[in-house]
Amino acid sequence: MACVDIHCDNITKRFGATEVVAPFSVTLAAGHTTALVGPSGCGKSTILRIIAGLDTPDGGTVALGGDPPKTLAKRGALAMAFQDPSLLPWRSVRANIALGAELARKPAGDVDALIDLVGLSSFADHRPAELSGGMRQRAAIARSLISAPEVLLLDEPFGAVDAMTRRRLNEELPPLWRSRGATVVLVTHSVQEAVLLSDRVLVLSPRPARLVADIPVDLSGPRENTLAQTDKFAALSRRVFAALEECA
């Protein structure tokens, strides 16, 4: 699979009088996972939507592997799981997940294995209305992974997922997207999750979002939850918290 880098060059965005994204520039290496953290309302989802090509920046450009986001979307190489999982209410969980592959015009592969991975096996034939919020989020995560995207954008994907399932998914999902060489941007409110899952943490200021810290996560070995007990992990988390506090 092609590895795609993400290049944001001076992107800006305002909604009416509200400046949401200050000039924001960053290059995210192909195949890396980058976490975006910042206070609520600072512009994280807006940045993700711009990278996805769902919103147009007022200024600046976004390139994914040198192409505009829509080019990747058209070839089915871009997938997202957003804060509010938008599942089709008339389709079963299985059919909603398979839709991720249908839209990308790719073979669905082993849908049931992915359903099992996100812990929804006994709900595969249920409709979204019969699921809890966290279960809907897990279905949306599975839908974003089914097409083996080159660029994967995750906006608080585990926000409504219970603590134990979140811990399990934090360990089991990243190896899946890493082994496929996907370039991942993950928005999370959990500093621990940001450090555990990523190669790099970008800390954003309160609105309008600008980059206040760029912290490489140089943790070797498998990213298991027990890493959180190490001194190195604690030091990285402290750096992220310090950057968040500094700009608050």
Ligand SMILES: Nc1ncnc2c1ncn2[C@@H]1O[C@H](COP(=O)(O)OP(=O)(O)OP(=O)(O)O)[C@@H](O)[C@H]1O
């Ligand atoms: N379509 C829109 N129209 C008007 N204002 C918007 C729109 N989308 C976002 N905003 C505003 O832009 C700002 C940033 O919103 P955004 O959703 O990007 O924040 P966020 O960092 O993702 O917050 P959270 O952590 O709470 O999800 C907010 O003030 C929000 O009200």
Ligand SMILES: [Mg+2]
């Ligand atoms: Mg958001």
